[in-house]
Amino acid sequence: MASRGQFSSKLGFVMAAAGSAVGLGNIWGFPTQAAGNGGAAFVLMYLVMAFCLAYPALMAELVIGRYARANVVNALGAVSEKPIVHKLGMLAGGYGVLVASLILSFYAIVAGWMLSYMLGALADMGSLSAAKAWFTKGSLVRDLAFTATFMGLTVFVIAGGVEKGIERWSTRLMPMLIGLLVCLIIYVMTQPGAMEGLGVYLIPDFSKIFDAGLIIDAMGQAFFSLSLGVGTMLIYGSYLSHKESLPKLSGMVMAVDLSIAFLAGLLIIPAIFVAKHYGAEIYSESGTLIGGPDLIFQILPYLFDSMGGIGVVVAFAFFLLMSIAALTSSISMLEVPVALVVENGHMNRPKAALLLGFIILAISAAIVLNFELLFLNVIAFTTKFSQPLLGVVMCVFVGWLWHRGKLLQEIQQGHEHIENTLFWKIWPHYVKFVCPALILATFAQSL
Ligand code: TRP
Numbered sequence: 001m002a003s004r005g006q007f008s009s010k011l012g013f014v015m016a017a018a019g020s021a022v023g024l025g026n027i028w029g030f031p032t033q034a035a036g037n038g039g040a041a042f043v044l045m046y047l048v049m050a051f052c053l054a055y056p057a058l059m060a061e062l063v064i065g066r067y068a069r070a071n072v073v074n075a076l077g078a079v080s081e082k083p084i085v086h087k088l089g090m091l092a093g094g095y096g097v098l099v100a101s102l103i104l105s106f107y108a109i110v111a112g113w114m115l116s117y118m119l120g121a122l123a124d125m126g127s128l129s130a131a132k133a134w135f136t137k138g139s140l141v142r143d144l145a146f147t148a149t150f151m152g153l154t155v156f157v158i159a160g161g162v163e164k165g166i167e168r169w170s171t172r173l174m175p176m177l178i179g180l181l182v183c184l185i186i187y188v189m190t191q192p193g194a195m196e197g198l199g200v201y202l203i204p205d206f207s208k209i210f211d212a213g214l215i216i217d218a219m220g221q222a223f224f225s226l227s228l229g230v231g232t233m234l235i236y237g238s239y240l241s242h243k244e245s246l247p248k249l250s251g252m253v254m255a256v257d258l259s260i261a262f263l264a265g266l267l268i269i270p271a272i273f274v275a276k277h278y279g280a281e282i283y284s285e286s287g288t289l290i291g292g293p294d295l296i297f298q299i300l301p302y303l304f305d306s307m308g309g310i311g312v313v314v315a316f317a318f319f320l321l322m323s324i325a326a327l328t329s330s331i332s333m334l335e336v337p338v339a340l341v342v343e344n345g346h347m348n349r350p351k352a353a354l355l356l357g358f359i360i361l362a363i364s365a366a367i368v369l370n371f372e373l374l375f376l377n378v379i380a381f382t383t384k385f386s387q388p389l390l391g392v393v394m395c396v397f398v399g400w401l402w403h404r405g406k407l408l409q410e411i412q413q414g415h416e417h418i419e420n421t422l423f424w425k426i427w428p429h430y431v432k433f434v435c436p437a438l439i440l441a442t443f444a445q446s447l
Contacts (some may be wrong), residue, residue, distance in 0.1 A: 004069060004343075005162025006239050012167040015237050018256035019170035019328030022177070024110060025225045027325050030261040031201075031268035032291030033217055038208030039200050043265070045231045049222040050258060053438055057228050057391050058250050058352070060398040065237030066246065067410040071339035072231030075238065076393075079402045089401075090394045093231065099386045100230040100336035105363040106378050107333065108154070111326035112146030112154055113297065117422035123305075136301065140368065147364045150323075154330045155357035156337055159350040162239045164170075167333055172306050180321040181260070185267045187314060191375045192276030192306075197270035200289075212445050219442050223305045224383050229390035232332045235339050245415035247287060247423050275303035292367055294324075334360070388443050392436045399432030 007013040034042040054300055068075035076096075120135035122318065157165045208214055227233055241247070272289065276282045280302045284290050290299060304315035336355065341352040367374045374401030398407065407428065410419055418424050 002240070004189045007167050007236075008163050008243060008246055010249065012171060013236070013240055013244070014256070015174045016166050016170040016328075016332070017249075017253045018260075019174050020227045020232055021225060021253060021257040021329075022174070022260045023225075023227075023325050023329030024107070024114075024310050024322065025221065025329075026257065026261040026321060027181075027264040027268070028296060029221060030225065030287075031265040032264055032295055033221055034201065034246050034273070035227030035269050036291050037211075037214045037217060037288040038204050038205035039269075040204035040362050041206055041209040042214055042218060043201075044204060044263070045209060045218040047258070047263075048253060049215075049218045053219060053391075053435060054222040054226045054228060055250060055254055056427060057223075057395060058226050058233055058254065059110055059246060059427065060394050060431050060435075061228065061231070061233040062237035062240070062246050062250060063407065064394070064398060064402075065231075065234035066240050066242070067406070069238050071238070071334060071343050072234050072369065073340055074343065075231075075234055076397055079397050085401050086152070089179060089249060089397060092390065092397075095386070096229065096231040096341055096390055097337050098376070099390065100232060101360050102363065102378055103152075103230065103382045104333040106367060106375060106382075107141065107326065107330055107361050108150050109147050109368060109375075111150045111323065111330060112143060112148075113209070114322040114326060115150055115299070116142055116146045116320050117315060118323055121316035121319060122314070136297075143368045147368065148361055151357050151364070152326055154334050155353045157327070157331045158357075159353040160333045161349055166320055166335065167332070170328050173328050177321060177328075178221060178260070179325045180317055180324075181263055181267065184314065184317060184321065185263065188267055188271050188274060190276075191270075191274040193274040196271035196276075197273030198266070201265050201269040205440050211280070216445060219388070219439070220384055223387045223391060225253065226327070227332060229387040229394065230333075231336045234394075235335050236332065238339075242413040246411060246445055247415060247418070247427075269336070271303060272299060275299045275306070278303060278306035280386065287425050321359050337367070357401070388439050392439050395431045395435040395439075399428065399436070404428065 003016065008014065008231075030046070034040075034046075064075050064079065065072075068078040071093070073090050073093035073096075076087050076093040079089055080086055116135045119130045123129075123131035123135060157169045159165065160168070225230060237246075242247075272282050272295065281298050282290055282299060299319065301315065304311040304318075307314060334353065337356045337360075338352045340348065341347050341356060342349050345352070347355070367378060408419060410425070411424070
């Protein structure tokens with residue numbers, strides 16, 4: 001078997017893992033959920049969820065991955081030699097691979113919309129109004145074409161391997177993403193109406209903070225945003241050197257993810273209120289702020305159109321930002337099944353990437369063709385149901401089924417004397433008892 005890839009540096013890993021974490025979930029999901037859930041009250045609950053649930057779960061995934069140095073199926077299988085546990089591990093890993101692939105199948109559709117709106121802005125710059133109309137008006141052909149284009153880009157990066165594909169493109173694209181985001185925020189903040197939006201975002205409505213719906217949304221958002229449960233972080237951990245400290249690197253990844261979600265809120269919510277200033281209707285009939293697709297594909301374009309000449313440039317920058325964020329995330333999803341097929345099916349990487357890209361594209365096509373029936377159901381099944389459930393499974397494997405001494409040995413690598421730190425005093429009990437209980441309790445509420 002070919003030797004496994006590895007990230008060449010700490011920075012390379014952090015860029016790749018943060019690239020996976022930072023995606024449409026941050027730039028689109030987070031701000032709109034915050035807007036619809038009492039502004040800063042949601043932001044606060046999200047922070048609590050991120051630190052209390054997502055960080056320990058992220059650590060758990062990275063630790064198993066680096067220990068086993070294998071894809072999610074073999075890695076969960078390697079936690080114990082007991083035949084039953086071994087089988088259960090492989091089964092759970094297989095479920096993770098399936099869920100990762102399904103997440104990619106809908107994610108690629110949404111990312112395709114971003115690409116087509118980006119080209120729409122370009123067409124606008126060249127005053128090609130018929131082309132612009134085609135790019136920005138939903139049609140089967142357009143959706144299929146751009147989903148395929150986006151999947152092609154994802155396959156291209158993954159075919160390049162860990163260092164020359166994932167790491168290289170993440171370290172190129174992430175700084176671009178941050179630069180674009182900051183420029184857009186500065187521009188939007190100078191526009192009329194932005195300050196009203198800032199208030200809605202940053203002044204908490206505490207009456208909502210213990211709302212069950214808000215807590216569940218915050219947990220789901222935290223799991224989705226940190227790419228947890230399906231083996232994405234596990235596989236990235238498996239490419240990490242034993243010289244690195246896992247608690248520190250996870251902390252860095254989380255810090256980047258939280259910061260970018262927060263920054264995205266500073267862009268999106270003020271932008272909604274600038275659009276309101278220009279006359280857009282930003283509240284739905286029930287009085288809540290418009291979120292979801294209508295926000296991205298109606299309110300924001302309305303705003304770009306009202307800005308005059310610079311509007312097309314801002315629109316292009318915005319959809320480029322979205323496309324970049326989506327690509328550094330989608331590659332991490334495709335890597336999950338690709339690593340499995342490369343390692344267990346003994347297929348070479350480019351071939352495996354292409355084959356799996358095709359299979360997942362076929363699923364995307366099925367979703368596009370049966371949109372009303374499938375789109376939201378696939379999202380709910382994968383992100384609301386499977387991800388938290390698999391998160392519990394990971395915690396159980398690390399907390400209950402793995403030999404404590406082996407776990408310590410693995411974490412000590414890259415972080416000497418960790419047994420004397422607060423981290424080691426808290427975290428193992430935490431993943432054992434608190435995480436599964438909290439996730440399950442939140443989950444039970446949502447059913
Ligand atoms: N975290 C990414 C986002 O916020 C999406 C993502 C990447 C993901 N890999 C994942 C979500 C694995 C769930 C599982 O957009």
